[in-house]
Amino acid sequence: MQAAPTDHAAQTFHDGTYRKLGFSAQRLYPNEELLRFMGSYYFSLPLNERKMLRFLEVGCGSGANLWMIAREGFEAHGLDLSQEGLLLCEQVLARWGVNATLKQGSMIETGYPDRHFDAVVDVFSGYCFDDKNFNTYLDEVARILKPAGRFFAYTPSKNNDSFRDPGPSRMIDDSTLDGLHRPTSPFFGQYYPFHFTEPEEYEALLVRRGFSVLRNERIGRTYRSREEYFEFTSIHAQRGG
Template identity: 30%
Template sequence: MTAHLYWDEVWRTDSGRTGDWSRPHPWVVDEAARLQKLGAVDVLDLGCGVGRHALWFAEAGFTSSGTDASEAAVRAARDESVKRGVQVGLEVGDFGELPYADDSFDYVLAFNVVYHNDEAGLGKVLDEVRRVLRPGGIYQSTMLSKRNGEYGRGNEVSPNTFRQPGATDDKVHPHMYVDAADLLRLHAGFRLLSATDAEHAKPGSFHWHCVFELPGEDVAGTNHGLFAQRAGE
């Protein structure tokens, strides 16, 4: 993943740290509130940026952690956590080698981040998500849809992965696009709970909004609380 090189510059500016990037997305807020009622406590914001979700998680009562490849983003998130008076464990890190122990989290969020990759790179990230999630844990993510107006533009550097050399935004770096079949194939080992091909604010900016569950049993041989309660809904 190299898109953090672009975002590192954005996060250094006042405008880059405000607006939508400072407010949690309603879809994330709704899912997090539902999971909290089911007993979720420990949450990881993967690609936390300046903390739009990691800070909100802490304010909502979760034990919140966040990691990002951008040093500028993590620094800004730490500063904001001090201003708000909340505790968030924030780390600069590689998503393919997360600095957390196995089975650390009930819930992992990756909002508008993991598709800055090719299939091989995404596979490494998802291996790490599986590792740090507890059995029955929830992985909520967005992926770029093949219905997105940017699909097919620029140079195809890997199957369904494009970069636009002349772009003035992060599309100068690789972006991967998927359809429903790709989602299931790439997320083998997860149980898909929901997937919506949703258009974001910009016309044609279709993203998959996905919620996955990591099946399994805990070390005692019984279903983890989140998994057991969700299965009974």
């Protein structure tokens, strides 16, 4: 699928880093908050029920989370803009001896049928948008989830030094910088729309789309020996019937 034009900067950046850094571009092991989501609703299910559940990771990148979803016995699908990321993802899946269906494309126009997935998970991927496209992305998540399907997102909050002190970065809208241009920012060098979402804002956007919010937390850490604070919103939600 052709990426939407507004995604081009994110695609160029991620293709470049996967090509240059290979597996060092991302983690090799799953995100801890995603494991908490899986543990909250899915790990108690027997294997015969797990294989009936269809999971999509949007922005699966090099597969650090997707291999775990497949290995735990769920039907795993991964979508990413970056072909270079997906090539690494294929290798990771093979290394763990598991299968997932991969697709190159944008999460704002996925091409999947309506009500197709039991769960959609987003680990630090649905932030590469301005506010308008972020809303389009959430419409798409609501469209492709089955009724009662669950959504997990882990995305930068605004309680964040990178957002409060953006240095030379420009605001595109109330929630988006044109990239992280301050050299001391933890994600310096990511020059594409970079969206920050407060837990309360995320909750309102999901409730408006018919979701109930199950959990909504702030997850923070420091960088440069506590000089710089970076925080994520970690949200679990369930689509209404």
